Amino acid sequence: MSENRLFRFRRPQWMNSANARAAGVYSAGALFSLGFFFFIDAAAYSRSAKNGSDVHVNFVDWIPGICSALGMLVINSIDKSRLTGDSFSYSGNGVAWKARLVLFMGFALMAGGLAGSVTVMVLKYLVPDYGFPTLWFGVANVLANSMIMLSSAVLWVAQNMEDEYTYNLAL
């Protein structure tokens, strides 16, 4: 196991414990919730009495968030052990290839969501030069999409930890 490592630095030992994995999954949910409520806050503020301007959050602002959430769903619903083509039992029927294709689509959806949120912020709020209470809609959109991306990364790392953990348990 230690001879065919890929990287120079060894994964620290505490990362393999079940507690670290649970904490990772919990914080992934917390990050997703934080991002989601950043965006819901912008949408609710846009319809509240405090919004003095004429600009509102439309469906256009929702599209990047929907793309990011779909991408997160796709990425995390793939069984991670299907990705390694050189594991002998899974390599038949091109499962690894299909899994990589679906994973690529998930990452594309997610990156598209983040890029789309920046696009919406620039085109809808920065170019017409709105002031800050209105600009918050765009900033919250970018924040929400980056939080969803971060949450997905944390969940990915936590699930990879779990594989290592069960491997140690099996030996």
Place this chain on the structure above:
Amino acid sequence: MTAGLKTIIALSFVLAIGFLLVILSSALWKNYLPLLVVATYVIAPVPNWLCGRAASHDDFMESSGSAVVDFGKFLTGFFVVMGIALPALLAHTGDIVYQAMVMSIVGGLLIYGTIITFTMFFQEEQDF
């Protein structure tokens, strides 16, 4: 057993303070939206319990069981942050005042801490 009795009394005291803060935060301003925090924190541990029951504990090599558990943990983390984010959102959009936000957040955290401590004690007793 006496230590357990003492903890139960202390926990109920904390729970009562939490409910007092949340109910006060809504009743003082005649605006009952902060009560949503209580609902959030009451349903927060439910996904963990349900998915813990749904998972198969027998074969640890089966990865689908732990995926269900992970989904429950994800939902629980979501609800815990929702209990803090919801009053902040309501205060930011002007539906409740900021004092009500602070009181409902503190009260909700007390209620959730009580629920978590209770389940920890009960699980420890089940193990024996």
